[in-house]
Amino acid sequence: DVKVTQSSRYLVKRTGEKVFLECVQDMDHENMFWYRQDPGLGLRLIYFSYDVKMKEKGDIPEGYSVSREKKERFSLILESASTNQTSMYLCASSSRQGVGLPQHFGDGTRLSIL
Amino acid sequence: AQKITQTQPGMFVQEKEAVTLDCTYDTSDQSYGLFWYKQPSSGEMIFLIYQGSYDEQNATEGRYSLNFQKARKSANLVISASQLGDSAMYFCAMRANFGNEKLTFGTGTRLTIIP
Secondary structure, X not given: OOOEEEOOOEEEEOOOOOEEXXXXXXXXXXXXXXXXXXXXXXXXXXXXXXXXXXXXXXXXXXXXXXXXXXOOEEEEEEOOOOHHHOXXXXXXXXXXXXXXXXXXXXXXXXXXXX | OOEXXXXXXXXXXXXXXXXXXXXXXXXXXOOEEEEEEEEOOOOOOEEEEEEEOOOOOOOEEOOEEEEEEOOOOEEEEEEOOOOHHHOEEEXXXXXXXXXXXXXXXXXXXXXXXXX
């Protein structure tokens, strides 16, 4: 069965800290994505990756960076956390092997920046 | 650019009734796909149904069907015989079939099923 695992369900950090959110998928998917979800705004794409060591900016990349050193792992980094980055973060992966294949999501990380 | 509009922030429906969740979209792409996801209060996003822009038949998956009207750029989700477990947020999303593979999401509809 498809599995996307995010390292933490809940995380509390302080302003200015460097924060790492980890995501691992076991489906050998080429694509991986990071979204943030805020009430009334839906899901917004932060960064995505088509392949190892490749990354593309999404709609709201400011204040974030990503790393993909291995195919199965995609990390989101908050370089210097700020309170406006308090949000729900969702990781997803998908295959490039056909049209109409859905993205599969992890359970999400609720991040609070104090 | 792609845009998804979900105009119903919240809906309340009696158990066992059918419910239609609205979704309209805007795109300049000729080939694209439309997706619906369910997000229960626990937070995970569950894929429900997919419709391709060139599919002639409306997609169906069990109690879910997609009412696709291409000329009107609408892709409404229909849930038949609603159940208490259908209470959740529902998101409509779209993706171009060529080029990058990112999904564009709507703002969601919170569906509450009343016993």
